Amino acid sequence: MTAALYVEDVLLVDRCLTGEPAATRELFRRHQRRVHACLFRVLGGNRDMDDLLQDAFLQVFQSLRGWRAEASLATWIDRVAVRVAYRYLSQRGRRVQTDSMSDDEAGVALDEIDRADGPGARRQLARDGVKQLYAVLDKLSPAARLAFTLHEIDGRTIAETAQLVGSSVTATKLRVWRARKSIEAAAAQDPVLSEFLEPRADVIPFDDKEAP
Amino acid sequence: MNFDGLKGRIPVEPLDDERLTNIERRIVSGADATVARPLRTPRFGLATGMAFAAVVAVGAGFAGWQLRGARPAAPVVAELPVHVRTDTQRSSLDIGDAVLTTDAATELTITRPNGGVLVTMKRGKVELEVGKRGDRAPLVVAAGDTQVIVVGTRFSVDYGDGTGVAEVRVTEGVVRVERHQQDVRVTAGQAWTAKRGVIALAQLPEVRRPGGGTIVASADAARPTGTPGEPGATIDDPETGSSAIEIEIETGEAPDILRDRIAVVPDARVRTGPTATPTTGSGGTRPTTTDGPAxxxxxxxxxxxxxxxxxxxxxxxxxxxxxxxxxxxxxxxxxxxxxxxxxxxxxxxxxxxxxxxxxxxxxxxxxxxxxxxxxxxxxxxxxxxxxxxxxxxxxxxxxxxxxxxxxxxxxxxxxxxxxxxxxxxxxxxxxxxxxxxxx
Missing domain, CATH: 1.25.40.10 (Tetratricopeptide repeat domain)
Incomplete structure (x- = not known):
């Protein structure tokens, strides 16, 4: 984070603390995209995302006075969001249903797969792979799921992940390792998941545009 | 199995603009309110709501009945210390600048150090409704080592039995709480305690003390202050007609504790001792000093x-x-x-x-x-x-x-x-x- 951004954050937080609605809006707009992406990768879909985003940011504003600028504002907000996600996962008894694929997309993809074993079909396989992956994650403990998704999918380092989930680095490594083992075990039984995790060179990535 | 390939392979499905706008609207409107209550408020049933409304209605009727005979009270505007002590009942005192409602078992002193109002609490709880003070000095409530400074708001200070630390609840406006050379802003819907700092008002349970009657204390604004010890305000208990509260307006000097407090009231407009010459350094635009910054x-x-x-x-x-x-x-x-x-x-x-x-x-x-x-x-x-x-x-x-x-x-x-x-x-x-x- 640049120094200018740090000072901007400090001043923005001060404005928020004075109850200025414009500052509240600015803070939300500045961080919502990242928080949403983080929550999406943890949960695997946008189900209940409105409530979660709202909860996360309301908690942020409720606790804003407690931000001591020891961590960057973004990291601090992410920690709040991760706590909200943890609570959500715990309350749902780990039975979060993944809906990373909208119905329209699924319909189109299924049409394509019916037609031929072309790029559309492979994309559909990738989507199925994601679905299977999150189905396995649904069976993990919330802590293990958070550690795995933040590290392996959101791309954060183990140290960052540990900071976000409020655990030690060792405990976080262990959780990630356990999650990997569970996924590997599931992949051994599930060719779709296995294919998704170890794609062949010619497999089109999930988010690629139309193949040539 | 290599999991590194997962990074970036799972795209984030964006929220549509309408959902985002709704979320933003709810957050912006709730950002202030959320500090006043927990995020997940319990859901009450219809019956509970109706019961609550009935209790409120009965309470309002009772309060109206209590106040029916109260004569309009002139504000107490004495320049000298006013001691208020309530033993068994609540009291309400209009001092012109503010209305103070004290709980039972409350003791406090009101002074006016040159334009300001200083309420020094010894024990108990007081609720204050302070009108806008314009260019006048703020009102300060001192409870032990805690000071609450206000320029126009509604709040309460609970000092318990006078041996602990005060609790502050703000229902309107903003006050500043000072303690041990540190100050915090407490806004409407927030409370402050020494242990927990600023918290949502709802998180601080209300402590009710015995005694529910309202007593209106009044004094003639133009009345000259009397001799030391002579009661300077008439006290009526609308229920019994007896004097249950004692309010004294003294002509003597403020007690030591108040003299100390006057010195730290920020805008008492008291000139303390000879004023110092403004220091601007000497010679040139960037003089240096031997002690402190240039x-x-x-x-x-x-x-x-x-x-x-x-x-x-x-x-x-x-x-x-x-x-x-x-x-x-x-x-x-x-x-x-x-x-x-x-x-x-x-x-x-x-x-x-x-x-x-x-x-x-x-x-x-x-x-x-x-x-x-x-x-x-x-x-x-x-x-x-x-x-x-x-x-x-x-x-x-x-x-x-x-x-x-x-x-x-x-x-x-x-x-x-x-x-x-x-x-x-x-x-x-x-x-x-x-x-x-x-x-």
């Missing part, structure tokens, strides 16, 4: 005028303008890159962090003409560095920016009062006193 006198200014008594003379804006300010940190870069350099120093958090932060405000005021930003920066500075070497300098710079850029108004006077309160030995004390006395 002072600069803005270009074009003259040495501050002082009378024979040592008090500064002249027009206030001129006096403010001529008074020295602590110089910005010299980082050896041109004006264009100053702010960026200061920001780096602030971020690095080294020895120069506080000075660099102060220097940002200095630069915004003197070089960039961004006075609003300068005030924001100074506010942030004072919150972040309450005890730094540049604390007094920042307070004075705040006075200067507020008074010169926005005029000698209430905010300017309040900034000066803040300076006097938080930097009682500051170099600009004499000018700050003059500002608080200005009309």
């Amino acid at each position: 002072i600069v006198r803005p270009s074009g200014s003259t040495t501050g005028n002082t009378g024979t008594s040592g008090a500064p003379r002249g027009k206030l804006p001129t006096l403010i303008k001529n008074h020295g300010v602590v110089a910005a940190l010299d980082v050896g870069v041109d004006d264009k890159h100053l702010m960026a350099r200061y920001q780096v120093l602030v971020r690095e958090r080294g020895d120069q962090e506080a000075h660099a932060f102060y220097s940002m405000a200095f630069t915004q005021h003197f070089k960039l003409g961004r006075n609003g930003d300068a005030l924001s920066t100074l506010d942030a500075y004072l919150r972040r560095f309450p005890k730094s070497e540049y604390h007094d300098a920042a307070l004075w710079l705040r006075v200067r920016v507020q008074c010169l850029a926005f005029g000698i108004d209430d905010k300017c006077r309040f900034a000066a009062a803040e300076y006097l309160r938080r930097a009682p030995d500051g170099r600009a004390r004499a000018i700050a006193e003059l500002i608080t006395l200005s009309r």
Whole structure:
């Protein structure tokens, strides 16, 4: 984070603390995209995302006075969001249903797969792979799921992940390792998941545009 | 199995604009309210709601019945200490500036140190409804080592049995709570306790003490104060007609505890001892001092005028303008890159962090003409560095920016009062006193 951004954050937080609605809006707009992406990768879909985003940011504003600028504002907000996600996962008894694929997309993809074993079909396989992956994650403990998704999918380092989930680095490594083992075990039984995790060179990535 | 390939392979499905707008609207509107209540409020059934409404209606009717015979009460505006002690019942006292409602078993003293109102609590709980005070000094409630400063709001202070620490609940406006040289803002819907700091009002359970009757205390505003010990206010209990509360208006001197408190009331407008000559340094625009940070006198200014008594003379804006300010940190870069350099120093958090932060405000005021930003920066500075070497300098710079850029108004006077309160030995004390006395 640049120094200018740090000072901007400090001043923005001060404005928020004075109850200025414009500052509240600015803070939300500045961080919502990242928080949403983080929550999406943890949960695997946008189900209940409105409530979660709202909860996360309301908690942020409720606790804003407690931000001591020891961590960057973004990291601090992410920690709040991760706590909200943890609570959500715990309350749902780990039975979060993944809906990373909208119905329209699924319909189109299924049409394509019916037609031929072309790029559309492979994309559909990738989507199925994601679905299977999150189905396995649904069976993990919330802590293990958070550690795995933040590290392996959101791309954060183990140290960052540990900071976000409020655990030690060792405990976080262990959780990630356990999650990997569970996924590997599931992949051994599930060719779709296995294919998704170890794609062949010619497999089109999930988010690629139309193949040539 | 290689999991590294997962990064970036799972795209984020964006939320549509309508959902985002709705979320944003709810968050912005709820950002203030959320501090006043827990995020997940319990859901009550219809029957519970109706029962609650019925209780409120009965309560309102009872209160109306209680007040039916109360005669209009003239405010108590005595200049000298008013002692209020309630033993078994609540009381309500209109002092003109504010209405004080005390719980049972409450003891407090009200004084008026030159324009301000000082409520010194010994024990119990008091609720205050304070009208806008305009250019008058704020009302201060002192409860042990905690001070609550208010310029117009509704709040309560609970000091228990007088041996613990006060609890503050704010229902309207904003108050500032001071304790152990640290202050926090408590806004509507928030409460403050020494242990927990600022919390949502709903998180602090209300403690009700025995006694529910309302007693209106009244006194003739024009009535001259009597001899020491003579009751100066008539007390009526609308229920029994007996005098259950004793309110005394004394002509004697304030007790020691109050004298001490008067000295720290920020805007009591009391001149304490001979005023100091404003320090501007001498000779040149960047004089140095042997103790403390370097002072600069803005270009074009003259040495501050002082009378024979040592008090500064002249027009206030001129006096403010001529008074020295602590110089910005010299980082050896041109004006264009100053702010960026200061920001780096602030971020690095080294020895120069506080000075660099102060220097940002200095630069915004003197070089960039961004006075609003300068005030924001100074506010942030004072919150972040309450005890730094540049604390007094920042307070004075705040006075200067507020008074010169926005005029000698209430905010300017309040900034000066803040300076006097938080930097009682500051170099600009004499000018700050003059500002608080200005009309």
